[in-house]
Amino acid sequence: MTEMAEVVARLRAAGCVYAEQEAALLHDVADGVALDDLVARRVAGEPLEHLLGRVEFRGLRLVLTPGVFVPRQRTALVVEEGLRALRSDALAIDLCCGAGTIGAGIGSARPDVELWATELDPTAAASARQNLGGPVRVGDLFEPLPSRLWGRVDLVAANLPYVPTAAIATMPAEARDHEPRLGLDGGDDGLRLHRRAVPEAAEWLAPGGRLVVECGRPQASTLADLMRASGLDASIVTDDALDGTVVSGRRNDTVTA
Ligand SMILES: C[S@@+](CC[C@H](N)C(=O)[O-])C[C@H]1O[C@@H](n2cnc3c(N)ncnc32)[C@H](O)[C@@H]1O
Incomplete structure (x- = not known):
């Protein structure tokens, strides 16, 4: 299994509905070692937006740090x-x-x-x-x-x-x-x-x-x-x-x- 396929499988097993998209987004913000850590945190339930450090809102990309309310x-x-x-x-x-x-x-x-x-x-x-x-x-x-x-x-x-x-x-x-x-x-x-x-x-x-x-x-x-x-x-x-x-x-x- 490729690294990405493995990531998708772990996210899907954890209940992430959009596992492929999430895997691609986490891959984009990670360097090699951090990807495993990010996936583990996502599997443990952390909001995707906190892991990415950003959220999209009305076409804007907003900075978001862990511990901050996730914009809806x-x-x-x-x-x-x-x-x-x-x-x-x-x-x-x-x-x-x-x-x-x-x-x-x-x-x-x-x-x-x-x-x-x-x-x-x-x-x-x-x-x-x-x-x-x-x-x-x-x-x-x-x-x-x-x-x-x-x-x-x-x-x-x-x-x-x-x-x-x-x-x-x-x-x-x-x-x-x-x-x-x-x-x-x-x-x-x-x-x-x-x-x-x-x-x-x-x-x-x-x-x-x-x-x-x-x-x-x-x-x-x-x-x-x-x-x-x-x-x-x-x-x-x-x-x-x-x-x-x-x-x-x-x-x-x-x-x-
Ligand atoms: C539901 S969140 C909404 C945040 C933001 N407006 C949004 O829509 O993403 C409510 C925010 O109110 C802040 N808050 C709670 N009580 C407050 C208070 N007494 N004065 C100022 N901010 C407060 C919280 O820290 C939180 O960031």
């Missing part, structure tokens, strides 16, 4: 809804940015936008700094942002942790064992962090500004209610092809001259 393709819906809300030279925040997934999607489509990102985990923030042109600040929610942005933001886009705590045990081992709990655990109903983030976001937004947040489909109406309670006009957007759900809320007070 469904998050493209946050980017699309966010982009629809942006005027020229707008100010946008990628809140809880992880690897900078949302900000990279927005920044690549709209280089004119002034983009800031925040993230609690310094490891994720280090990945984000390699993927984003703008500043990435480490800290809790909006706390690390300069106060001069308060009330001036045109878009807050976010994919906050939203897996209900009890559901983490039912996730694939890849996520459960290799993604940071901080990136997954959303408390009892998955919306624990949203209850703090939504009212804060409403204050950072400019009049007419928009908050766009990913969630699970069953959580969408509760999240929309949270936004309405903070004075935002909220609507739910779903995309079956992406298997994505976002709630989009617009700060509805009018601009006074």
Whole structure:
């Protein structure tokens, strides 16, 4: 058996559905000795993206280090809804940015936008700094942002942790064992962090500004209610092809001259 055929066989035996493609990708990033190590780590359940050190998102190649939440393709819906809300030279925040997934999607489509990102985990923030042109600040929610942005933001886009705590045990081992709990655990109903983030976001937004947040489909109406309670006009957007759900809320007070 050739080395590659052996690798494919090991990956397939471990349950990798796209064993041939994964073998080719691992081969591309490995030098001879490291390939065996990479395959062993993949067989043990590490996400392919962590082993490759990168992830593809909306045609972009993002840097991703082990220990950082693996961007999901469904998050493209946050980017699309966010982009629809942006005027020229707008100010946008990628809140809880992880690897900078949302900000990279927005920044690549709209280089004119002034983009800031925040993230609690310094490891994720280090990945984000390699993927984003703008500043990435480490800290809790909006706390690390300069106060001069308060009330001036045109878009807050976010994919906050939203897996209900009890559901983490039912996730694939890849996520459960290799993604940071901080990136997954959303408390009892998955919306624990949203209850703090939504009212804060409403204050950072400019009049007419928009908050766009990913969630699970069953959580969408509760999240929309949270936004309405903070004075935002909220609507739910779903995309079956992406298997994505976002709630989009617009700060509805009018601009006074
Ligand atoms: C579901 S992941 C999404 C990451 C990224 N937005 C994406 O879509 O790939 C949530 C992220 O929120 C970060 N996070 C959790 N609690 C936070 C907090 N209080 N303040 C800032 N970031 C936080 C986690 O470290 C994680 O990177």
